[in-house]
Amino acid sequence: MKKNIFVIEGDGIGPEVTRQSVKVLNAVAECFHHEFHYRYGLMGAAAIDKTGDPLPDETVELAMKSDAILFGAIGHPKYDNDPTAKVRPEQGLLKLRKSLQLFANIRPISTYPSLHHLSPLKTKNIEGVDFIIYRELTGGIYFGKKQTNTEQTLASDECTYSKEEIERIAHLAFKQASLRRKKLTLVDKANVLETSRLWRKWVQQIAKEYPQVTLDFLFVDNAAMQIIVNPKQFDVILTENMFGDILSDEASVISGSLGLLPSASVGNGPALFEPIHGSYPQAAGKDIANPLGSVLSAAMMLDHFDLHKEAGLVREAVEWTLVNGFVTKDIDPVNFYFTTTIGELISDYLVGKISGAELNQENIALRKSTII
Numbered sequence: 080m081k082k083n084i085f086v087i088e089g090d091g092i093g094p095e096v097t098r099q100s101v102k103v104l105n106a107v108a109e110c111f112h113h114e115f116h117y118r119y120g121l122m123g124a125a126a127i128d129k130t131g132d133p134l135p136d137e138t139v140e141l142a143m144k145s146d147a148i149l150f151g152a153i154g155h156p157k158y159d160n161d162p163t164a165k166v167r168p169e170q171g172l173l174k175l176r177k178s179l180q181l182f183a184n185i186r187p188i189s190t191y192p193s194l195h196h197l198s199p200l201k202t203k204n205i206e207g208v209d210f211i212i213y214r215e216l217t218g219g220i221y222f223g224k225k226q227t228n229t230e231q232t233l234a235s236d237e238c239t240y241s242k243e244e245i246e247r248i249a250h251l252a253f254k255q256a257s258l259r260r261k262k263l264t265l266v267d268k269a270n271v272l273e274t275s276r277l278w279r280k281w282v283q284q285i286a287k288e289y290p291q292v293t294l295d296f297l298f299v300d301n302a303a304m305q306i307i308v309n310p311k312q313f314d315v316i317l318t319e320n321m322f323g324d325i326l327s328d329e330a331s332v333i334s335g336s337l338g339l340l341p342s343a344s345v346g347n348g349p350a351l352f353e354p355i356h357g358s359y360p361q362a363a364g365k366d367i368a369n370p371l372g373s374v375l376s377a378a379m380m381l382d383h384f385d386l387h388k389e390a391g392l393v394r395e396a397v398e399w400t401l402v403n404g405f406v407t408k409d410i411d412p413v414n415f416y417f418t419t420t421i422g423e424l425i426s427d428y429l430v431g432k433i434s435g436a437e438l439n440q441e442n443i444a445l446r447k448s449t450i451i
């Protein structure tokens with residue numbers, strides 16, 4: 080299979096984690112005789128520094144022409160504490176989502192037995208947790224009319240949703256639920272918000288087309304609590320843009336490390352794959368960031384290309400690193416391996432799995448960093 084992948088490394092740890100995914104994709108291509116071609120583009124603080132624009136037109140054009148986009152991370156501290164900044168890195172990502180109509184953000188939440196101890200939650204509550212959040216990504220309060228009065232004493236952000244915006248993501252979520260444990264939970268604030276009542280109305284309507292799926296509802300405040308006290312109850316969660324943003328970060332603590340979680344943003348054109356973590360500027364350039372969120376995002380990309388065997392093997396390789404303690408500093412602060420080493424190990428595992436080659440144990444041992 081031949082695919083054109085557009086890579087946006089982005090800010091902070093974005094470049095170093097994304098490079099591991101490219102390494103892994105190259106190993107997949109080698110093993111399975113695919114051709115992956117890469118083109119690179121700028122977005123975020125890196126793009127502002129070079130061009131003054133968080134999303135240069137060229138980036139949108141190349142993204143549109145690609146088969147899929149692999150994205151690293153966005154954000155830089157110099158903009159975070161400056162409410163007067165005219166341009167912000169995040170504007171680049173929001174505009175790209177809108178330009179490509181990436182209306183559904185899909186975030187799977189799963190756990191790894193070898194990492195249960197890292198979660199602040201009790202092991203008995205998180206064993207076997209496996210759910211997916213479908214977050215609406217191009218509407219709601221993120222994209223509504225924004226206003227601040229001239230005196231800078233009043234501001235507003237409008238939240239709007241249309242029937243069409245609700246329906247298109249609802250269908251994706253119901254389809255996913257019918258392939259899984261057949262339960263869909265709509266998270267909203269229908270006791271207060273008009274937009275939430277619109278969501279309930281149309282989601283209930285669409286539910287009739289998926290009689291095999293059980294639909295239930297949770298108010299977002301209750302959902303935030305249920306994700307912590309009983310996360311096993313969830314199969315597919317469907318929600319609007321801002322609730323999904325907040326709940327998906329919250330849900331990430333279940334897995335034990337934010338650095339592990341992948342996501343896919345899909346629309347009608349090319350889809351975008353990115354880890355859910357941010358740019359983690361404190362770690363940038365130190366080769367210590369966890370590349371697994373990015374590598375697992377690349378696995379979601381392979382699934383998206385219908386390369387399910389390849390995607391499964393990448394996940395197997397990731398699991399192999401975790402089980403064997405080949406982990407980054409966020410997971411084991413004493414005996415840890417570098418970002419680049421994890422990328423190499425996963426690639427070696429893939430190539431070895433196919434060719435039967437042995438992993439070079441000496442090489443592995445040499446790259447371990449032991450702080451005593």
Ligand code: IPM
Pocket residue numbers: 153154169172173324
């Ligand atoms: C995310 C991020 C973004 C969002 C930011 C960087 C604009 O938090 O992808 O979840 O709020 O959507």
Ligand code: MG
Pocket residue numbers: 324325328
């Ligand atoms: Mg977020």
